Amino acid sequence: MYVRAYGKPKSIYGVFERKPGDPRTTHYCPGCGHGNVHKYIAEAIDDLGIQDRTILISPVGCSVFAYYYFDVGNVQAAHGRAPAVATAIKRARPDSIVISYQGDGDLAAIGGNEILHAANRGENITVFFINNAIYGMTGGQMAPTTLPGQVTTTTPMGRAPEREGFPLRVSELLAGLEGPTYIERVALFDNKSRMRARKAIRKAIQVQLEGRGFSLVEILSPCPTGWGMTPTQACEWIQKEMLRYFPLGVFKDLSATRPPARAAASREAMSVHRVASPEDVLALLGVEGVESVSPPSAREIEIPAPYRHPRIKVAGFGGQGVLFLGRVLAEAGMRQGYHVSWLPSYGPEMRGGTAHCHVTISTEPIASPLVSRPSVLIAMNRPSLERFEPEVIPGGLILYDSSLISTRPQRADVEMLPVPATHIADQLGNVKAANMVALGAYLGRTKILPADTVIATLEQMVESRSLLELNVKSLRAGLDYVSAR
Known part of the structure; x- marks a missing residue:
């Protein structure tokens, strides 16, 4: 006694729900192999x-x-x-x-x-x-x-x-x-x-x-x-x-x-190569003197609940230091023992153009570096704000450079933090430091990372003494701006 059954293999979906259009047919042409x-x-x-x-x-x-x-x-x-x-x-x-x-x-x-x-x-x-x-x-x-x-x-x-x-x-x-x-x-x-x-x-x-x-x-x-x-x-x-x-x-x-x-x-061959320890990673980054720490839990850190485990998108024009801002965040987060990721995205132009990056800071392993629904948007120009504002999750934070963006974001379900980053940086002597003003403002509002850790990270990443001093001064100016509000 046997039963003859006809149907698709179990390894093929019965209905193609991931496919746009008719979920019962494939996208292949008639007669395709x-x-x-x-x-x-x-x-x-x-x-x-x-x-x-x-x-x-x-x-x-x-x-x-x-x-x-x-x-x-x-x-x-x-x-x-x-x-x-x-x-x-x-x-x-x-x-x-x-x-x-x-x-x-x-x-x-x-x-x-x-x-x-x-x-x-x-x-x-x-x-x-x-x-x-x-x-x-x-x-x-x-x-x-x-x-x-x-x-x-x-x-x-x-x-x-x-x-x-x-x-x-x-x-x-x-x-x-x-x-x-x-x-x-x-x-x-x-x-x-x-x-x-x-x-x-x-x-x-x-x-x-x-x-x-x-x-x-x-x-x-x-x-x-x-x-x-x-x-x-x-x-x-x-x-x-x-x-x-x-x-x-x-x-x-x-x-x-x-x-x-x-x-x-x-x-057996793979087992010969042990998994890199936090100390190994720090050594490869050139920061051997830093003591590694375990990822902090949400209960152990004084971070307001809405700002924990941020998924961040930083966006602006090429030349505004958008990618550098993201790298500083990620590397400082690593120093604090977090799982971090940094994914840059930029146009083909040698100068100018647009740029943005995806940053995740988490106490848990990160499945993907892509941030499609950010909880934080740092927008350094108006085109970036208009492009990415709709992606921010409800209850998220939008920090934008009010020196360059005169129009207030339209969302009513997110927190707004306007910061005149370019104006503050100009007063400090270089508008290119606006990215560090924005970073300081973000740290001041969210407490996601200690300022001392970020400054120590800058000391490793910035070789020029004069630029380091400008970046640190701008970072502190951003912190002061938020604390004075």
């Missing part, structure tokens, strides 16, 4: 019982939104950097199953260096390489795998090897390295080829599961929209054109002979 590959990967994850251990890396490309669909751990990576991210995750969490899902524009172009070295090192990760011979996401431009004579938007007369070079045969290239364990090329053009792809995908994951090292499956996949064909024509084109240049088959398979000891060896 990504849907098939997603299904085969999810089936393998279910059958191997590794859903809770799997982490999927999805970089730039058509599959960048794979986290819409896979009910596993998901990490997005910068363009081409998925193998580097996968390496870091696998080494940090050796018991996880790490899958890098990449297209030809991502893996074979901007990411060529990363995949080459990850394979050469024999990293215990699994890579699925979708080869559709074109840049599908960005409008059908030539890819490293575009065939000779193939027409794309950037090769309207067809790819000419004497001008654009020859297509890269990635599987053959990587198979020549010592590091990889298993490399195979499969395709998606009929049922037989799809079942072969399904089998290869399972084997590649199994290789990692057994700790045998690097595996890659290259999948020739249809892109009807990018190729300007119907789904049926696209499958026929793979058979008639792509297979001539990209023959199917196993290019390397050492899974039966390579010992399954790489995972254990990796853990």
